[in-house]
Amino acid sequence: MICLCAFTWHWRVRKNYAHLPSYTNLPLLGNAYKLYGNSRKLFLTFEDVTKKCETANKPFVFWAGPTPILLLSDPDDIRLVANAFIEKPYYYKFANAWLGNGLFTAPGWIWKKNIKKMASTFIGPAVDHYQVFFNDQAHKLVQKLAREVDGGFFDPMPYLCFSALETICQVGLGVSKSNNLVSEEYYKAFHRTLDLIVNRGTNILLHPEWLYRLTPVYKELLKCVDVLHNVSKTILNNKKKERALRNGDHHIDNDKDSFKSFLDHLLELRQHDLSLTDEQILWETATIILAGQETVATSLFYTLLVIGSRKDVQEKMYEEIMRTVGDGPLKKKDLVQLSYCEAVINESLRLYPPAVAVLRMADHDLKISSCTITKGTTAIINIWGAGRSKRLWGDDAAAFRPERWLPPNIPSISSHLPFSLGKRACIGIV
């Protein structure tokens, strides 16, 4: 009976997607053979699927065994999907030991409860005090990079990662410059944790939880996560003691002019909301540190690369910065004047988005332009593909041209998706 139901479901789903472009299916494996190999091979498959999507102007259906994965690049389809589905597929659970039920990985019903509280911690006055940390880190980064000048080729990524990590720990946890909590050990544990999670994602043998828990890499993951959580726990405990000493646990800090980290905001929220447990706070801070580190470091990397290879762009940016800020520290109010610099960043994020794709799980049927997405399908929002589509950006879509972001031709923001969109889009976009 179970086999019959599974067969009927599979037959119905296959028929539903039969008119969409796809690869040749192998029995049982479907198209999974296309995922075998290293990350370069994976990316080539992704690039090929993106091209097929663009040529057919339809979603591409990829069969992971019997399960359909639908790749979407059309902004209208993407908007529908991003607004309709809040569940993420099971791959996101691979980060559970680290991020638990934090915003990024939480199941829909927990995410719905928490998103309103968290989103308010990253808007308006809450972020006004961050600029001074950004300036300080930028200054330190420039000093470090300057030491490499005239020294031949070097990899800037470690500098960018450390700088982004230190910044997000300052604004996220309130780590001060003096306490050295963002140590070499922390940095290594952070990157090893990321590697272990990504490696699990690309190795289907490590997917079943019971099997994974028997492996040495699972033990290594727990060790690394311990290092990361211990820093957050130390800071959390210190803050709790500080608050208790200063004002008693029920005090509300109304001083709008003092800097408050993301963690401070969560502790304040907890005064009215006991569902925000210590564990949940640890997960949320770990999420913010991950979300705010890797993405920022990668986008800095590509932006520096394109600026470095385009003297004309460098000169225009330099001229605009000198005209607006001079040698003085950058202030938040200056940012609106830096329209060319913003155009450069937008163009870099369009061509080199740090998250090339995000995934959603269809928990109900949904009609989009060329098909009905059936419940149980994984939908991939192809951020990279949407950014490079000739249909959306014109024949020069592959060219780095910041001017396309300047008046009078400002493009439709709905095709620019580096921060995703709809429900579960980035909350760090301020």
Ligand code: HEM
């Ligand atoms: C260039 C910088 C950034 C880019 C390109 C970026 C991109 C993204 C994308 C594409 C998502 C959607 C992920 C998904 O649906 O699976 C996301 C989610 C998220 N981002 Fe960012 N992000 C950036 C910076 C930040 C920063 C600085 C923070 C926080 C300080 C942050 C916090 C988050 C959080 C908490 C989520 C999960 C939102 C949710 O599920 O409700 N991001 N980001």
